């Protein structure tokens with residue numbers, strides 16, 4: 302009896318240490334906002350090759366018996382961008398990832414604003430159109446953007462999910478729970494500011510992270526970080542980020558599904574890939590696209606999200622701030638969010654390099670790292686820029 306108990310414990314521990322090995326039918330499941338997040342939600346999930354067609358069955362959460370459930374067949378494509386990439390297992394062993402799978406995508410349109418939906422993913426089309434029973438299928442949820450101007454998003458950055466160090470993911474998920482407690486209720490949506498994975502090219506890191514319940518409860522919008530863009534051997538590709546999301550396809554040439562924009566209530570979000578902005582030419586391309594997006598999508602507030610820090614948190618010196626401040630001033634960007642530097646930084650509203658009374662200008666925020674490894678303590682720094690304050694992160 303004792304031996305049996307131990308065996309069960311051992312199996313449980315193995316499965317717990319490596320959730321990817323206990324993969325269910327659909328894995329790496331994520332809901333992303335559509336271009337208009339009040340009426341469109343886009344989903345990505347992966348299934349094994351040879352597992353056939355895949356369907357999403359969804360309805361409003363309050364339709365408890367799934368009486369009005371709608372079934373949509375996913376678009377499918379073979380994804381090989383992660384295949385044979387040099388990686389690490391949870392036990393530290395080196396290996397080449399065997400990662401060829403079917404990427405399923407669906408854009409749900411005509412949704413109702415401010416509404417919570419539930420969905421399941423299935424290899425079968427339900428036989429009855431009158432009622433549907435989810436059976437053993439996992440029920441996941443998403444919420445469309447509300448019509449009201451009040452909403453709350455959780456922000457997390459720099460988790461660097463890495464199989465041999467599962468505490469990173471655990472610390473980040475605990476941080477989200479702490480944010481939820483602060484907010485006193487679930488968020489409307491989650492924002493990820495990049496470096497969610499230590500090596501975006503290591504496929505096994507993604508299903509492990511996305512198996513967390515945070516991913517089956519929220520819509521997520523993220524940006525590509527330098528770590529998401531790389532393999533263990535430092536090969537670069539924005540294809541890793543693209544294929545573990547189903548972002549709106551409104552980005553510019555080469556960045557479709559990676560750089561994108563969406564409207565959330567009264568706010569336009571412009572989501573940028575900093576890996577495509579390293580050169581001056583790349584920056585000009587991104588900025589021309591940003592100007593066009595802002596001109597074509599009038600909104601009360603504009604938020605720009607990009608992974609690389611606006612300021613160096615250690616000494617307050619300018620980083621991406623210098624490259625973007627004029628555009629932000631000119632186009633009325635109210636909030637600029639970044640990460641990467643692993644130090645929490647927040648300014649008051651800045652316009653033309655000066656602090657304003659808040660009626661004009663851009664507030665710059667940098668999220669700290671969330672893995673409980675790379676952050677470090679710092680209190681206040683002096684800066685040449687009025688209004689820049691660097692404070693110690695309060696999270697775990």
Ligand SMILES: [Fe+2]
Nearest residue numbers: 459496528641
């Ligand atoms: Fe990072």
